[in-house]
Amino acid sequence: MKYCRFLSGLSLCLILIQAASLVTGQQNYCLVIHGGAGIMDPGSIPPEKQAAYAYHLNKALTIGDSVLKQGGTSAEAVVRTISYLEDCPLFNAGKGAVFNWEGKNELDASVMEGASLKAGAVSGVKTIKNPIKAAVAVMNNSEHVFLSGKGAEEFARKQGLEIVPNRYFYTKNRYESLKKLKERERNRNQGDNHGTVGCVALDKMGNLCAGTSTGGMTGKRYGRIGDTPVIGAGTYADNATCAVSCTGHGEYFIRLGVARDVALQMDYLGLPLEKAAANVMKKLGALGGTGGFIALDRKGNLTMPFNTSGMFRGYIKSTGEKEIAIFATDK
Numbered sequence: 001m002k003y004c005r006f007l008s009g010l011s012l013c014l015i016l017i018q019a020a021s022l023v024t025g026q027q028n029y030c031l032v033i034h035g036g037a038g039i040m041d042p043g044s045i046p047p048e049k050q051a052a053y054a055y056h057l058n059k060a061l062t063i064g065d066s067v068l069k070q071g072g073t074s075a076e077a078v079v080r081t082i083s084y085l086e087d088c089p090l091f092n093a094g095k096g097a098v099f100n101w102e103g104k105n106e107l108d109a110s111v112m113e114g115a116s117l118k119a120g121a122v123s124g125v126k127t128i129k130n131p132i133k134a135a136v137a138v139m140n141n142s143e144h145v146f147l148s149g150k151g152a153e154e155f156a157r158k159q160g161l162e163i164v165p166n167r168y169f170y171t172k173n174r175y176e177s178l179k180k181l182k183e184r185e186r187n188r189n190q191g192d193n194h195g196t197v198g199c200v201a202l203d204k205m206g207n208l209c210a211g212t213s214t215g216g217m218t219g220k221r222y223g224r225i226g227d228t229p230v231i232g233a234g235t236y237a238d239n240a241t242c243a244v245s246c247t248g249h250g251e252y253f254i255r256l257g258v259a260r261d262v263a264l265q266m267d268y269l270g271l272p273l274e275k276a277a278a279n280v281m282k283k284l285g286a287l288g289g290t291g292g293f294i295a296l297d298r299k300g301n302l303t304m305p306f307n308t309s310g311m312f313r314g315y316i317k318s319t320g321e322k323e324i325a326i327f328a329t330d331k
Contacts, residue, residue: 027204028318030300031064031077033057035091035312036195036214037247037292042327049090050326053312056088057324061316064201068318074201074209074243075113075136082109082132082211085197089171091312092195094130096171097215099178100224105169107215108229109135114208114237114298119145121229122152129162132213135229137161145231169215181219195312196228198245200237200296204318208298210235210243210259217250226250232260239298241266242273247311248284248291256283262295273297281305 035057045053064081068074086094097105109131110121120139123146128134134156138147147155157163196214203209212235214228227234227250234250236259237243244259253259258280265276277295284291285307292306294313304313306328314324 027206028300029068029074029202029204030296030302030315030317031061031068031081031199031201032294032296032302032304032315033060033064033081033085033313034196034198034245034247034292034294034304035085036197037290037306037308037311038195039308040310040327042329045326053090053326054324056085056090057312057314058322060084060199061314061322061324064199065316068201068203071204073205074203074207075111077201077203078111078199078209078211079132079136081199081201082197082213083130085199086130086132086213090195091197092174092215093197093213094215095169096174096195097169098174098195098218100216101178101182101219101221103175103178104166105215106220107131107169107213108225109211109213110229110231110235111135111139111211112209112231112235112237112243113139114210114239114243117238119231119235121146121231121235122148122156123225123229124149124223125152125156126166127153127163128156129164129168132211133161134159135211135213146229148225174215174218177218196247198235198247198294200243200245200294200302202243202296202298202300206239206298208237208239208243208296210237210245212245212247214247227253227258230254232257234259236260236263238263238267242276242295242297244293244295246291246293248293248306248308249289252284252287252289253291256280256287256289258284258293262293266297273301274303277303277305281307
């Protein structure tokens with residue numbers, strides 16, 4: 001009986017310690033980002049531009065880390081981080097997004113919470129300064145999951161989000177990419193498309209969130225929509241498995257449902273995150289798709305696979321461990 005009472009007391013102690021850990025915010029957290037994948041090597045990006053990319057990737061990690069460190073939610077960290085990257089003209093999201101065939105910027109974004117499986121997405125928007133904020137507004141303030149075009153912009157305006165003229169998104173190098181593409185009449189997926197941004201986060205409460213934002217493909221036509229705003233293709237999060245944000249040739253990611261496939265391989269096959277991710281990347285390559293993704297599980301394990309010559313990427317953990325990389329040779 002004394003032994004039983006000792007075990008009962010020990011169990012109660014462990015429960016109290018675990019509860020105290022949650023209250024004091026001792027659980028580990030992690031945040032992972034990407035800034036797009038594509039054909040790039042050290043010789044294709046001047047050193048000063050590499051330094052600029054590294055600076056802004058580091059700044060984005062610092063912003064997300066600050067939110068999580070102070071006990072903020074994974075959703076808050078994802079939105080703050082992606083908003084910063086949307087405002088940075090180096091990436092193909094928000095300011096600096098690529099141009100469609102008509103010379104306009106059309107933006108897509110999505111977000112999903114792992115605890116509730118709530119999600120929100122917008123596509124084809126031209127006047128919302130930060131599309132990721134519109135995606136969150138759809139998730140939290142409407143009965144819908146996916147809004148597009150003028151309807152999404154009207155909804156964002158009613159939500160009090162910042163609306164800007166389409167010319168706000170203009171950057172000279174992206175416009176030059178469109179001109180070169182038209183002149184050479186080359187395939188659209190060979191344009192200057194890398195730069196889609198994404199973020200996955202695990203907060204102190206153990207909740208996952210994923211978000212992605214993009215300008216799409218240079219010279220896109222006919223209202224083309226890629227994987228970024230499609231829940232399950234470009235973005236997915238489930239506390240039971242993982243959070244995923246994708247970047248690459250969206251048509252292939254849609255056909256394979258890449259983001260959710262990673263989660264399903266973990267769920268149905270019981271695979272660890274890295275193995276599930278490797279399996280999905282193998283399927284993507286076999287189909288002819290290019291790109292990559294970032295993924296994070298509920299234990300804080302992360303992976304950042306891609307099959308191109310580069311992917312802007314990085315992570316930061318509650319332990320202070322941090323990494324920023326650009327090229328495949330950085331692995």
